[in-house]
Amino acid sequence: xxxxxxxxxxxxxxxxxxxxxxxxxxxxxxxxxxxxxxxxxxxxxxxxxxxxxxxxxxxxxxxxxxxxxxxxxxxxxxxxxxxxxxxxxxxxxxxxxxxxxxxxxxxxxxxxxxxxxxxxxxxxxxxxxxxxxxxxxxxxxxxxxxxxxxxxxxxxxxxxxxxxxxxxxxxxxxxxxxxxxxxxxxxxxxxxxxxxxx
Amino acid sequence: xxxxxxxxxxxxxxxxxxxxxxxxxxxxxxxxxxxxxxxxxxxxxxxxxxxxxxxxxxxxxxxxxxxxxxxxxxxxxxxxxxxxxxxxxxxxxxxxxxxxxxxxxxxxxxxxxxxxxxxxxxxx
Numbered sequence: 001x002x003x004x005x006x007x008x009x010x011x012x013x014x015x016x017x018x019x020x021x022x023x024x025x026x027x028x029x030x031x032x033x034x035x036x037x038x039x040x041x042x043x044x045x046x047x048x049x050x051x052x053x054x055x056x057x058x059x060x061x062x063x064x065x066x067x068x069x070x071x072x073x074x075x076x077x078x079x080x081x082x083x084x085x086x087x088x089x090x091x092x093x094x095x096x097x098x099x100x101x102x103x104x105x106x107x108x109x110x111x112x113x114x115x116x117x118x119x120x121x122x123x124x125x126x127x128x129x130x131x132x133x134x135x136x137x138x139x140x141x142x143x144x145x146x147x148x149x150x151x152x153x154x155x156x157x158x159x160x161x162x163x164x165x166x167x168x169x170x171x172x173x174x175x176x177x178x179x180x181x182x183x184x185x186x187x188x189x190x191x192x193x194x195x196x197x198x
Numbered sequence: 199x200x201x202x203x204x205x206x207x208x209x210x211x212x213x214x215x216x217x218x219x220x221x222x223x224x225x226x227x228x229x230x231x232x233x234x235x236x237x238x239x240x241x242x243x244x245x246x247x248x249x250x251x252x253x254x255x256x257x258x259x260x261x262x263x264x265x266x267x268x269x270x271x272x273x274x275x276x277x278x279x280x281x282x283x284x285x286x287x288x289x290x291x292x293x294x295x296x297x298x299x300x301x302x303x304x305x306x307x308x309x310x311x312x313x314x315x316x317x318x319x320x321x322x
Contacts, residue, residue, distance in 0.1 A: 026259070029259055030259065033258070033259065034252055034255060036234065036281060037234050037251070037252075037255065039277070039278045040234065040235045040277060040278060040280060042277075043274075043276055043278060044276070044277065056251050057250070057252035058250025058251060058252045059250065060252075063250070063253050063255070066253040066256045066257070067255075067256035069256075070259065197263055
């Protein structure tokens, strides 16, 4: 175990260690907030022992647990989207991943012929939706809007199209419909990218 | 008044605090922006809402992410600049909503806790 002469640094690295399940930016923000607090508290109470200020801040583990719960990645967070999947990894996927998957599902699907194309496109889209829903980068409302626009709406439109028409792949109208769906998903993906939070 | 008399008492207080803490923090910013240490001191002085101070920072971070508060840096006459937390419009709306529902909530709990308990016949 390393020991240093600097109790503040020891304290902050303990918080950092305990909060290792937090996304890196969240963890850095937490440590910066606490460092700031310590600096201000020290300036306002020059007579206080540093140990006292740190004791008032509390147990690094309790702080990390609260941070995990607040960020929606902890075990205390709503289980609705996460299921039983490894909680520590939830939300740590880069926000570009779900956005790109949603944006590219349709074009990727169009590359492959017939059933295979729909299947692959569908899988890519579902993966994108799952990653979107488990990410910490969007609010629940934006996730719902994203899933509705990029997955549900195109899915329903395709279903209606296939049922009512049965036009063969590659025919003019089908191509137009595919392009329209692609544009909708790309637009949704662009919007998601814009409204994501750090 | 001691929050730690027994584990059960501590748990009840912690549960309650968890529910209302963020609204009390928002309420502290109602009249003017406050900086972190200042917010924590006010909570500390309240007694019942005093909590391990460090756990308030993740809460403040979420309030900021949810756009209920904004922060600005201000120079201080003594020591480092302070980061001031201020209510946004949605923060103020959330506080107003809590202020609206709280009395009914409080009265309902008081009624349940009051002795003698209302008899079941009253519900019929």
